[in-house]
Amino acid sequence: xxxxxxxxxxxxxxxxxxxxxxxxxxxxxxxxxxxxxxxxxxxxxxxxxxxxxxxxxxxxxxxxxxxxxxxxxxxxxxxxxxxxxxxxxxxxxxxxxxxxxxxxxxxxxxxxxxxxxxxxxxxxxxxxxxxxxxxxxxxxxxxxxxxxxxxxxxxxxxxxxxxxxxxxxxxxxxxxxxxxxxxxxxxxxxxxxxxxxxxxxxxxxxxxxxxxxxxxxxxxxxxxxxxxxxxxxxxxxxxxxxxxxxxxxxxxxxxxxxxxxxxxxxxxxxxxxxxxxxxxxxxxxxxxxxxxxxxxxxxxxxxxxxxxxxxxxxxxxxxxxxxxxxxxxxxxxxxxxxxxxxxxxxxxxxxxxxxxxxxxxxxxxxxxxxxxxxxxxxxxxxxxxxxxxxxxxxx
Ligand SMILES: Nc1ncnc2c1ncn2[C@@H]1O[C@H](COP(=O)(O)OP(=O)(O)OP(=O)(O)O)[C@@H](O)[C@H]1O
Ligand SMILES: [Mg+2]
Numbered sequence: 554x555x556x557x558x559x560x561x562x563x564x565x566x567x568x569x570x571x572x573x574x575x576x577x578x579x580x581x582x583x584x585x586x587x588x589x590x591x592x593x594x595x596x597x598x599x600x601x602x603x604x605x606x607x608x609x610x611x612x613x614x615x616x617x618x619x620x621x622x623x624x625x626x627x628x629x630x631x632x633x634x635x636x637x638x639x640x641x642x643x644x645x646x647x648x649x650x651x652x653x654x655x656x657x658x659x660x661x662x663x664x665x666x667x668x669x670x671x672x673x674x675x676x677x678x679x680x681x682x683x684x685x686x687x688x689x690x691x692x693x694x695x696x697x698x699x700x701x702x703x704x705x706x707x708x709x710x711x712x713x714x715x716x717x718x719x720x721x722x723x724x725x726x727x728x729x730x731x732x733x734x735x736x737x738x739x740x741x742x743x744x745x746x747x748x749x750x751x752x753x754x755x756x757x758x759x760x761x762x763x764x765x766x767x768x769x770x771x772x773x774x775x776x777x778x779x780x781x782x783x784x785x786x787x788x789x790x791x792x793x794x795x796x797x798x799x800x801x802x803x804x805x806x807x808x809x810x811x812x813x814x815x816x817x818x819x820x821x822x823x824x825x826x827x828x829x830x831x832x833x834x835x836x837x838x839x840x841x842x843x844x845x846x847x848x849x850x851x852x853x854x855x856x857x858x859x860x861x862x863x864x865x866x867x868x869x870x871x872x873x874x875x876x877x878x879x880x881x882x883x884x885x886x887x888x889x890x891x892x893x894x895x896x897x898x899x900x901x902x903x904x905x906x907x908x909x910x911x912x913x914x915x916x917x918x919x920x921x922x923x924x925x926x927x928x929x930x931x932x933x934x935x936x937x938x939x940x941x942x943x944x945x946x947x948x
Pocket of ligand 1: 562563564565566567568569571572573574575602603604605606607608609610611794822823824826
């Protein structure tokens, strides 16, 4: 069918034509916001999940709701290559500028001055405080220590928000990219604002091992956030995703076609989007049939092998590939393998393998679900790696 009208949106963080599922997570975020607006206590949320399960899309929905409620927010994508402090300043800048258009200047003036001090201490050239034309406050949020300055910034923004019956939210994706110090500073600052009863919170997302990184950093993280694993869609929600996308183009599916795509995608939103897109390209008319679905799934699988799994594989060295191959073969039903069994199978000691493991962790190709185990961050990667091994060994 017409590629111009293709309603599927495969790709990290791509907003879907129709957002489905995640009802309880979105409702919980709404409750948190409403409670904070009415000066009650509430916990933020951290969404954990493997790649492609829909964390960014969920966070974007939370952000949309916070924006609609007039909250002061900083949307931040954590990255090991960019200072977290600068990313926070950049995130608040846009939100504060838009707030100046909605509120009396006097209400915001102190917050703006403290924000300016915070951002100048991150970037003295003023590039992170563009359009904030106030004098920076002195002696507050400008020490250069992230925990102290963030506590003071969030405290000030929180007081302003409380007086306006709104709230302040940090919305941070890719939290696993932060260093332990940054996570600890973030938790410390949020703990402080919570203790002062201020309407300040965080909604975050990251790979599954983030839960232990959070509680290692600050033992009270679990009291600050509802730490929630985002699961793949049930069959019912997955079917709804396919039909909701194509309904916008007045196109339906046969039951057979839906089943074929559901079996291939196993509930992962990214895979549903990839297969959906390819099936659409094969289909000639509505409803989409079983044979359209079979052809589209085959094309989608080839695309995933080439672009999604293949690009991850190609970013690895031969030693890392060897490690991944053993992991793929030893993986248990819970999709993980013990690091000592991996070492044993490679005839190596745990110590000599730890640098390979750390490199793979840093590349986010694997994560550590528990002490002494590792797992793939990408669903389906182990099948890909095993298939690759067969082609190499000529089986
Ligand atoms: N609730 C949803 N409804 C419809 N489509 C969705 C939903 N959630 C995610 N998707 C689609 O799935 C794909 C992956 O989503 P997203 O980027 O949010 O995953 P992620 O968990 O952040 O992945 P990564 O760990 O790789 O960053 C995107 O193409 C997105 O459009
Ligand atoms: Mg993401």
